[in-house]
Amino acid sequence: MKNIERNVYLSNVEVEEALHTFLEKVMGINKEDSLEDIEVINSLGRITGKAVFAKYSSPNYNAAAMDGIAIEARKTYGATEAHPIKLKLNEDFIYIDTGDPIVHPYNAVIMIEDVININKETIQIISAAAPWQHIRPIGEDIVANEMIIPSHHQIRPIDIGALLSGGITSIKVFKKPKVAIIPTGTEIIEPGQKMEVGSIIESNSRVFEGLVYELGGQPNRYLPIPDDYDLLKAKLLEAVMENDIVIINAGSSAGREDYTSSLIKELGEVLIHGIATKPGKPTILGIIKDKPVIGIPGYPVSGFFVFETFVQPLINSFLGQKEERVKEVEAIIAKRIVSSLQYKEFVRIKLGKVGDRLIATPLSRGAGVTMSLVRADGTLVIPQNSEGVEAGEKVKIKLLKDMEQIENTLVSIGSHDLIMDIISNRMQKSYDKHFLSSAHVGSMGGIMALKRGETHIAPIHLLDTNTGEYNISYAKRYLPNEKLALIKGVKRIQGFMVPKGNPKDIKDFKDLTRKDIIFVNRQRGAGTRILVDYQLEKFGINGDEIVGYDREMTTHMAVAAAITSGTADVGVGVYSAAKAMDLDFIPIGEEHYDFLILVEYLENELTNAFLEVIRFQDFKEELLTMGGYGVEGIGDIIYIE
C-alpha cells in the first residue's frame, strides 16, 4: 500500500462558485464535434442540435379528405332536393377514398353519404359542392422547407411523426455524453455477494447509472476497485480515455484511503477539494486529459446531492440543455432545524396537506440514510449564511414528487407499527391510489403534531397509569378544545424481545437490573416507553439501575435490530418486530394501538380510503396471519366528547 498523506483539512468553497469554476473550465476545453446523425425512428427523447426543416410537403399532392366522389364543382351548381343533378361515372365523377390524389379536372369531393346511387353508372346529388371542398391541399399539414422542430428540442413521439411526414429520415442530435462511474473501496461488495461485518453493498453506482440515464447520458459503470493506488490509477486512465465525464465514488473524504485527490493531482489537476455543502463536503472537482473528473463522497445522500449539484449541470451542458428550474412550493416547517453557517445544507422533507396548510416535516438528516431520499417529497435548501429555520416558519421546498400525489396523501404522525407499512401499501395499490405518509415520533409526538395541525391522524398507544386504560384520557388532557374521534386500531401484544432461545434467561423487569444484561430503550414520549416506565415503577426500579436505559431507539424494529446485532440483550416491543427479526418474545401485556383524528377530517376522501383498507376482511386476515394482533372492532369510530 502506497503511503498517502491524510488530507485532514479540506477547503470550503461556496457551492455556486465551485460550480461556476468547474463548468467554465470544462466548457472552455475544445471538444470534438458534439452532434451526431441518427435515424428519426430511433430519436425518441434525444435533443436536436439543429432546427429541422421539412424536405417534402405533407400531403405532397391534393388529396381526398373523405371517402366519396371527385367531381368538378361547376357541374354541381344548382343541385337541390327539388332539382337533383345526375352525374355519370368516369365522365362526370370517379369514386375516391380518403387520401387518394385529386387529379385534373376534378376540384371538389362529395362525401359518399351524400351520394344517391341510381344505377352502376349513374348517381344523383341534391346539393352543390364548393370548389376545393373535402380536399386536403398540398402542404395542409407541412409545407416543404418549413421548420418542423427547432434546435435544442427534446424529441417526442408526435415529433417523430411530423419529421417522417416531412420526408426527414435522419437528424442531428447532441451526442449522449458517456459517463464513467467507478465505485471504489475495499469494503464494498456487489449485490448478492455474501454479507460480512464491515461489508457494504455497493449501490451508489447503480443510483448514478439511473440518474445519468434519465438525464439523457450514457452511463458506463466499471467494476468496483479496491483501495489500491495503482489499480485505481490504471482504471482512472482507462475511464478518462473511454468517456466524456468520469465519476469516482467514495475515497473522496479525508480518510486514510483517500487516493482520489492524490491520483487526480498526479494525472491532471484538482480544481477544488472541499465544498461548503452538507451533506457532500469532501467533493473533488478535477480535470484529467481535458476530461472532467468528479470525486463523489461515499454516503448515499451525499452522493445524490453532489450528483445533482455538479454532475447534472455538466451532463445538461453537454446536451445543450440549461438547468430546468425545479418546481418550488411554500410550506410551513413543522420542526426547528439548526444549521451551520459554514455550509449550504440540503434537508429532505416530507410534505403533507393538512387542512389548507402545506406542512414540511424534516426527515433524517444523516448522510447515510438513503430511505430519507426514498421517502422525501422535497428538499429544503438552507443557505450557507443561515443558522437554520424556526418551527412555524414559511419555507420554500423544491419538489421531488408531484404536488398531486402529495395532496393525495393521508398524513400520519405518531407511534410506529408495522401495520402502517401494510396500510400504506394497500392504499397505494387500490384503484384510486391514495398515499399514506407515516412519520414515527412516538405517541406523544403524534398528539403534539395533531395539536399543531400538522397531521391528519396520530397513531397512539398511551397507557393511563391511573386507570390502566388507553388513549382517550390523553386525548382529552392534551387536546381539550378540539372535537376529536378515535378510530379503533389493533390490540397488540407488547413483550420482551430477546435473542433466540433466551440465552440470558430473562423473565421479568427485575432481570433488567442484572449487571450482565444490556437493555435498549425507546425514546421519551413513545407509548412503549411509558409502558416500560410504568412497569419499572411498579417493580420499584430506577432507570439508573439498568445498563442501556439511556440508549433510545425510535422504532420497535430498531430495538429488535440492536438485539439481533448483539449490542443489547433485551428490549421491549411488539410481537411483529420480534418475529420479523427472528427473536424470541416474552409477552408483558396487550395494548390498544388506535388512531386519533379531528372530527373534521373524518369525512375526508383520504380518511375514507384509510378506513376502507383497515375494515377490509382481507387486511384483518393478513394481520391475524402475522400474529401478535387482535383485530376486533378495527375501524370503529369513538367520538370523544
Add this chain to the structure above:
Amino acid sequence: MKNIERNVYLSNVEVEEALHTFLEKVMGINKEDSLEDIEVINSLGRITGKAVFAKYSSPNYNAAAMDGIAIEARKTYGATEAHPIKLKLNEDFIYIDTGDPIVHPYNAVIMIEDVININKETIQIISAAAPWQHIRPIGEDIVANEMIIPSHHQIRPIDIGALLSGGITSIKVFKKPKVAIIPTGTEIIEPGQKMEVGSIIESNSRVFEGLVYELGGQPNRYLPIPDDYDLLKAKLLEAVMENDIVIINAGSSAGREDYTSSLIKELGEVLIHGIATKPGKPTILGIIKDKPVIGIPGYPVSGFFVFETFVQPLINSFLGQKEERVKEVEAIIAKRIVSSLQYKEFVRIKLGKVGDRLIATPLSRGAGVTMSLVRADGTLVIPQNSEGVEAGEKVKIKLLKDMEQIENTLVSIGSHDLIMDIISNRMQKSYDKHFLSSAHVGSMGGIMALKRGETHIAPIHLLDTNTGEYNISYAKRYLPNEKLALIKGVKRIQGFMVPKGNPKDIKDFKDLTRKDIIFVNRQRGAGTRILVDYQLEKFGINGDEIVGYDREMTTHMAVAAAITSGTADVGVGVYSAAKAMDLDFIPIGEEHYDFLILVEYLENELTNAFLEVIRFQDFKEELLTMGGYGVEGIGDIIYIE
C-alpha cells in the same frame, strides 16, 4: 381483391361508454401471470407488483460515521483543555475510517480533527466523548423486514439504491404489455422510399411506438401490409399470438378498403365500430382470441387521440396503473369554436400568457394536421352535448406542455414570414431558453389580436394606400387608445412567384386576367392581399376577372406550394418563400415587415430576448445570406404617439 361491403354507416357510441365496455371485457379475460422477476439493477422505470421488504439492515453492523479513533466513552470522561487525557494505541483506542465496524469494547468515535498526536503510540484528547457518538447504529438507514417501497410504485434511481442496500437483488414487477402495431394501406411507403403522387409516408406507427414505449409497454411494429384481405388476416393472427394488445392502423374508416372490421368480425368479435369523437370516429374496438384489438383511423391526429383515449388506459391497466389525472389550466378562448352535438371534440390549443391572462388560441382542427399536435400546448375537450364555445369564454385546457415553458413564451399573432421560424429557433437555442409561439392570421388579424389583449407582438406589413407608407397609420387607426410602439423588422421584397423559367411569361398584374393563367390568392386582412388589391385597383382590374382570385392561402409558403404542385400558375409572396420552393421570382416592390407592440410589454423579459436575437449581427447576416431582406434599422423602436 375480396369484395368487402362498404360500411357507410358506423355507430356513434359515447366515448366513456365505449371505453368502459372495452376495458370491462378485456380485464374480464383470464390472463397469464402479469408479474415477472427482474434484477433490481435493471428495474429503472418499472412498476412494482408487490411491496418490497428489506432482507438486511443497512448498515448491518455498528459503523464509524467519521474518520478518527474508536474508544470506550468512559475512558474519556473528564477530559478538558486544562486536563487533557492521554490514550494509547491498541490499548485505549484504534484508528478507524468512516464505515469501519465498531467492535467490542469500543462504543464511541472521536473525529480525527479532535485528536492531538503525541507520538506514534500516544494521542491526547481535550474533551469527553458521549457513548455512541459518531456511530451509525445497525439499521440506521434500513431495518431488516421494513418496507422499502410499496406495490404499484414506479422505480426511481434512488429506489434502486435503497433496494440494493436492503439486500434485495431481484423484485417482482408488472410485465411490460407487448403491443403489436400493424400499419396498413397500399398507398403507404416507408420513410426514405421514393415519393410519388398518392404515396403517403408511414409515420403513425412510429408515433405509436414512442407512445407505447413512454407508457412502459413493449412496442412491436410490423412491416406495413397492403390492402389485401388474406395478407392482413395472416398478419393479424400472427400479431394476436405474439402480443398482449394489437393496434391496426388505417383501414378503419368506412371506405372501400375497410377490411379491418370484417377481419375482426371473422376472427373474433367487434365490440364497437364508430365512436362519438372528433377526430377519431371510425375507431374499432374488438377482441380476437382473448386479446384486445384496436382499429385506429389513419389520420395522424385521429390516431393520436384514439391512442390516448383507448390504448393508453389499456396499457395502464396491464401495468396496474390508474390513469394520471392530466393537469388542467383555465384559459380564455380567443376565437369562437363551433362544434357538433354529435361528437366529443378534441381541439388542439396554443396557450400564451399575455399580461395576467392565459389565452387559448385554437390550432388547425384538421385530422390530418400533425403539426397542430407538434405545436399544441394543450387540448380543449368540447363535450358531446355542446355546440362549442364563444370567444372570450373561460375554458379548461388539458396541458401537453409544462406551464413554465408556456409562461416563458413570447406570443406573436399576425403576418407570417420565414424569419419568425429563425427567431423562434434562436430564442430557444439561447442559454436562457425562451420560446416564441407564432400564429399566422395575417396583419389585420394580428392588430385585432393585439386589441383583444391576446398577443404580445403583432408582425404586420400594412400598406397605407393613401400615403404609400407602412404600418403606423393602421396602428393609430385601429388602436387609438393604446400606447403603442413599432419594433422595426425587415424590409422584404414582394413579387410574383412563378414556376422555374416563368413558362407562362408573367410580367405584371395585367397578365393575371389572362384565361390561361390560374392565380392563387392570400386571405383577406393579409398584408400581401392588401398589396395585391392596391395594385389591382391601380391597374383597374376587378378580382372577378382573375381565375383563382377566391382561392385563399394563409401563408407565403402555402401559396408557393400551390404553384410548385401545379394547381396554380402564379401568386404573390416574398422572395424567401419562392427560393425555398425553388420558384422564379419577379419583384413588385419592397415592404416593411415590423412588429407592433404595446409599450407596456417593451420592458418584458421575453421582449428583451426577442430584441436580443433580432439585433444580433449573426442573425442579420443569416438574413442577408438568405436574400430578399433588408436589415437596416432592425430592432429599432419607434414610439407611436
